[in-house]
Amino acid sequence: MELDEMTPSQIVEELDKYIIGQDEAKRAVAVALRNRARRKKLPDNMRDEVSPKNIIMIGPTGVGKTEIARRIAKLANTPFIKVEATKYTEVGYVGRDVESMVRDLMGSAVQMTHKEMAKQSEELVAQRVEERLLDLLLPPATTKGEKNELAAAQEETREKFKQFLAEGRFEEREVEINIAPSTPVQGVELLGAGSLEDLESAMEKINEMFSGRRKRRKVSIKRAREILTEEESDKSVDKEQVIEKAKELVEQMGIIFIDEIDKIASTQGGRSGPDVSREGVQRDILPIVEGSKVSTKWGMIDTTHILFIAAGAFHISKVSDLIPELQGRFPLRVELKELTSDDFFRILREPENAIVKQYIALMETEDVRLIFKEEALKRVSEIAYLVNSTTENIGARRLYTVMEYLLEDISFKASEMGGQQVEIDEDYVNERLSAILENEDLSQYIL
Secondary structure (H helix, E strand, O other), X not given: OOHHHOOXXXXXXXXXXXXXXXXXXXXXXXXXXXXXXXXXXOOHHHHOOOOOOOEXXXXXXXXXXXXXXXXXXXXXXXXXXXXXHHHEOOOOOOOEOOOHHHHHHHHHHHHHHHHHHHHOOHHHHHHHHXXXXXXXXXXXXXXXXXXXXXXXXXXXXXXXXXXXXHHOOOOOOEEEEEEOOOOOOOHHHXXXXXXXXXXXXXXXXXXXXXXXXXXXXXXXXXXXXXXXXXHHHHHHOOHHHHHXXXXXXXXXXXXXXEEOHHHHOOOOOOOOOHHHHHHHHHHHHHHXXXXXXXXXXXXXXXXXXXXXXXXXXXXXOXXXXXXHHHHHOOOEEEEOOOOOHHHHHHHHHOOOOOHHHHHHHHHHOOOOEEEEOHHXXXXXXXXXXXXXHHOOOOOOHHHHHHHHHHOHHHHHHHHHOOOOEEEEOHHHHHHHOHHHHHOOOOHHHOO
């Protein structure tokens, strides 16, 4: 089911598969996403008046803020990017300007739209690629100056090669292929105040593009198929149509997730040094969130109806330390709660990508069967919670530290333990993690 068709409860249900707790944040995000689908059904005169209700998520690290963004991106059939506020600098300074987040979103939309439109002509593309591969393996027969018998024999050989290609017999055979120089992705945006790395990358690609002709290289049939599929897919779509559709998607359904927004908040009373620079970045972000026209190589993009979701831990600063105008552009605020020992226990067992399931699957590749007792997982949860309480609280990420240390010995010896079954019980956990329990400092276990 596409995101536009999902009800808020269905969106929350999908998020529940990967994120434990944080119901308030899930509900806020689900409603914001659903409202975008509702807005599309409104009359034209009213649709333009309905602005997205931007959200700011507040909570310590490792409680699910970024994971919510990741899952939305996978659910979304709309342009989506996640950016970090700390990557941007105030206009006039070396670094990325905030408008580049809109350019990145548009770039993502163009790729997504191109892929969707190319998919519609997949069958035709596959046929063209097959013919080009056959031409590389066996040049087509020419009737000029040749006997009909020779042409017929060549055609028969070509049909056999076609069958061998379908069966995968030629995958490793090498052929010579002309490869076009890559097109500069950001070449047109050299004046867009990108970082030094962006400029260098763009210049390299421009030099490559203008350096002359296509390069001839030897590659395997497998690699040649990938290159030719990309070329034929590119030819099969109308680029102007792609840009037009992508632009509409970005302007009406685009989502930008700004992480670590607390890092650009000015500390209380601070109006000098880094605080001035942080405030400058906020002021640059403001018009984009309010709604403005941003210049990109695909044309002007209106940001009025892009949904912005911001997130930050706000340990040192508070939301009120953001400039008032920016605060006003994020009317919905949700607080994510710190994780408890019970939350850790559920995180270990319930999500579809649960870490316990990952370790079991990894050991199965070595023919080792891992069995986790319930009391063992409860003990791991207690220890992870204890370490977070005693040292830096890094949320659910602490489970990766503790589980890696717990299973270090088994992971090291697994290749020599084929056919064995290993049971992880509470005694095993206490024995392996005794160093953590006995060490009051616990500092060596901070990630």
